[in-house]
Amino acid sequence: MKLLNEFTHAMAKATENGKKIRKVWMTTFNIDIGFVEKYILPVLVDMECPRNPMDYEIMQHKLFDQKIDFRLFCDQRILSGDSDKLTTIPIHTINTKSFQNSKKFGKQCLFHPKVILIENDRNELHIGAGSANLTISGWSKNQEVYSFHQVETIEQFKSIRLFFNTLINVVKNPQIPPFLSLSRFNANSVQKSSAEWDFVHTFLNKDFLSFILSEDTTALNVWSPYFSHNVPGLIELFKATSPDLKSVKLVADKANGHHFRIKWSDAIAQMIQKNELTFYSNPLPQDERLEMTHAKVWQSIGKRTSRFAIGSWNFTHHGTARALLHKYVSI
Template identity: 95%
Template sequence: MFDQEIDFRLFCDQRVLSGHSDKLTTIPIHTINTKSFRNSKELGKQCLFHPKVILIENDRNELYIGAGSANLTISGWSKNQEVYSFHQVETIEQFKSVRLFFNTLINVVKNPQIPPFLSLSRFNANSVKKTSAEWDFVHTFLNKDFLSFILSEDTTALNVWSPYFSHNVPGLIELFKVNSPDLKSVKLVADKANGHHFRIKWSDAIAQMVQKNELTFYSNPLPQDERQEMTHAKVWQSIGKRTSRFAIGSWNFTHHGTASVKGKKNIEAGFVYHHIPKESILGTKIEVKTTHFADDQLLKDEQLDLTEPLPFLLAVEFDWKEKTYVLKFESLRDEALSNFQIKLPGIEQKQNLTFKYDDQQNIFLENTRFTVAKDEAVLKEHFFQIFKNGQLIIKDIFTEINFEYRRAQRFDNLSDLIDSLVFEREVGQADSISLRASMTDHFDVEVFDDVVAVPQSNEITYFRMFLAFKNFEKNLMHSPNKRELHKRLFVYPGCLLELKEKVLDMRFESPIFQWFVLQEINKLKNVAIEFYNKLSSQEGSMRLEDWNQLNCDLPDILSKVKLTPQQKMQFKAYLQLVKTKQSYV
């Protein structure tokens, strides 16, 4: 997708990815701190960023919006029974609602890498529009809440699918009657925890409502697959004398889930349709007993365990070109901040977050840039950790920029890498064996048979090795600019840095062969430096730390071979000749 210039990014609650999950993709994931919204006090302390929305924009400026109950998980897209739907945005009202939703997220994330939302003028110019809508895209950021969309004054019956329920179901139903005073019947299709119990605690108030048929429970009308983990779908159907509505989205049958109670709101979203389906969404009526309902322990086990959001906004961005983390801080409160630390992949020690005040008494973060010497850890770990008084309080994802400088692929082993250099380029004119020929011209080869002609691990022969390095040098010298040369040294599969790392990880049977390989790497580095300085570019110079990553320390091979004093003298002279012939340092 990156090569095709498709902007693909995800938004999720900061606390959802704070567990043991791993990020196995380079797709940008922007985490949401629910305290960052302007109306965070109206949302409440327990607010969860809970929508399941997908927006697709094509090159014709057409928008397609998807919404429903499915999380972006294996269970959500393969194991649960979910409800989800896609629609083309066709009216100005739909467009404005979608734009408000995503612009609100973009404004709180404050990441300059996120492109601006499609303008109304471009939408008007290219989209096929309708004057009247069959559905509304409803979300928490609208001035009108979900219950005002789904319920009306003449609503008499409400049918709902939900896996989760309020701790006070009767109280929530009484809230519904504020919008719909004629509401007489609430019918629930409730998923059962472990296949046995509704996630609702039995109470006298529920018993009275069940007895009066004000609250009834129904089975799922759809066929059930034994491999199915749960029915996670959230479906709402209101029926009135004149007005009926149908909704699918992320709304659970809870106070927070309806996003309609001040101080008890989640960020939710979905579709509200202006008609109801002909098919019934109810199965057969269940004659409930107290044993159908959960006890305190089951409810506790099923409860989502979320940490407290950070008292400040902190976005961490890693620049692959500069090998540097950039911290972007914004205070959410006026309270003093102290004893916070951050642990960043690739930086061994925790770093103190030092907060100070400017002349206007605004809090700012003093240390905002951290450079890594080696980016290996950044490839493996995509999370940073925040500590308070030494205790881990949250784990969050950092975003990445300048992906073209990121090493995303590698060879399985050194032999495969050498093969790619030998066979994917035109083989040279036997220049790679000229060194061995010059050896025989100057010395009695029999003296060195025991230390030179040793077969290598994975059958990497001298011929293959020298040919590979010769081809590598040609490849470097064909770099059209500094950017491309940088990628061939540090980024592409089989780059010089990867070659060096694989050589250092390999156990060579012959110290002489190892010495040659390390010398060849150092030679390529020096060739690259000289060529890099000759290339003209508007870009700045490469960091010294980057060049130093390519350095190879050479083994003392004179101490590793068993030779007589006379042979050592000859061998030393031989090494000097090799250095001269091969331009080794």
């Protein structure tokens, strides 16, 4: 489980020099509670994976004794009433209709971000974002992308705080502690004048396209398992921001290993013929145990600047407005 190793590394970094974990909040679309309890919780309290009910009880006591606020947020439609828990970890379900201005998201809106927040007792924050749900598939059997970073600037902090405060306001659970205040936030380094990365999500005033695209963007490369029912129409939407966009290259997971998940059309055929659109198979070696390539990666290339983003959004109209880590790369 490479992602579990990365999470363990992020936790180790957050606890360097005697620091203690104070808060771990995770968001997901789909969730496997048994996976979380067996593999993720032990990392928080430095235990081996539990093997019997007594181990789970010990782990629960350690969480309480160490005063670690661990909680999960997932889409309301995913968590079933008969989901078994062996611990008392709080799981908050998100009803997207409860968001302010929820009508602009549409009836098909999902709570889709996969984000991990780590806070220690020195008021330092670490954030992770990517494509993996909190499931055994997401953390083991799928090919995913995920990245952890320490929060270093006020702008990054404010964006992350807005994201989680929005969830807190929707859940309306008095047991959820307030988010860290700006006055207490510790960047643990000299404040940088400009961020190397941005945390972008639906609740910001700017949409995803304004971050990943620019006026001089000429090429767009995307990894995505799912696609819009109208790929040409989506590309035309991109051109409203990037009129010089000439090339879109897509690396797609294939259903049953053979077929791209797209709705074929004459417009797609014409774009392929003009070299405006190209589909690629996964170029990486495939392990026979791999269930699917679930990674979502975006790269825009311009005359002056390239931009790179990973997160939870697919190459769809709905998928361009979800939480992500977005990194600027100057060339």
